[in-house]
Amino acid sequence: MATDPSLTCCRYLLSAILAMEPSYCLISHAKACGEGSITEQVQQFILDHCLSTPSDFYAPYLKNFLKKLITQVESDHGSVLDKFYQLYAQYITSFKDDSLDKRDSRICKRISFLFPDGCSELQTCSHSSVLNFPSQCSINMLEGDTGCSIWPSSLFLSELILSHPELFSNKVCFEIGSGVGLVGLCLAHVKASKVILSDGDLSTLANTKFNLGVEQPEC
Missing domain, CATH: 3.40.50.150 (Vaccinia Virus protein VP39)
Known part of the structure; x- marks a missing residue:
């Protein structure tokens, strides 16, 4: 039986997020999952399977990814799921720049x-x-x-x-x-x-x- 191309794309996206690849790579994988755009279905997959425990990620990394994802969807005139706005707002208000000075982290x-x-x-x-x-x-x-x-x-x-x-x-x-x-x-x-x-x-x-x-x- 042939492999579902969308399933393969989603696997690559999940692996890229777990590996904390650069945001532009994540956006590219996400667009491939949606056949050229980050659809609401793709966004829901990210929420359910990639960001189910946001606390596992380094805060500045996740904040940057959320910003790039929201910007990309809006520039494509798509609909951003409310949860992404909520997560991004949470990181904007709670993230402190001085955490970058903890060089031994x-x-x-x-x-x-x-x-x-x-x-x-x-x-x-x-x-x-x-x-x-x-x-x-x-x-x-x-x-x-x-x-x-x-x-x-x-x-x-x-x-x-x-x-x-x-x-x-x-x-x-x-x-x-x-x-x-x-x-x-x-x-x-x-x-x-x-x-x-x-x-x-x-x-x-x-x-x-x-x-x-x-x-x-x-x-």
């Missing part, structure tokens, strides 16, 4: 990889088509700094590793500049015989060590 991004239905070879959770890796990041590095950011190259390499485990299983793997450790976690998941991670920054290494100690993966 951390949040957890959940990096999700989607697999076709029935593809269980790569997963320890054989009944799930989604594989989630939680990774801690520094709040002050969310906008694109080096060591504690999720780089697109690491996402592509992680996808390659999970898609072709036979290339990496039972191999000794060494990564230079491991960042948050996502690639290393994927290598361990496909049962590389030994994984060596390195980085030149002590705070990044400490963050990587923390991520390696988080229970992996989530399903």
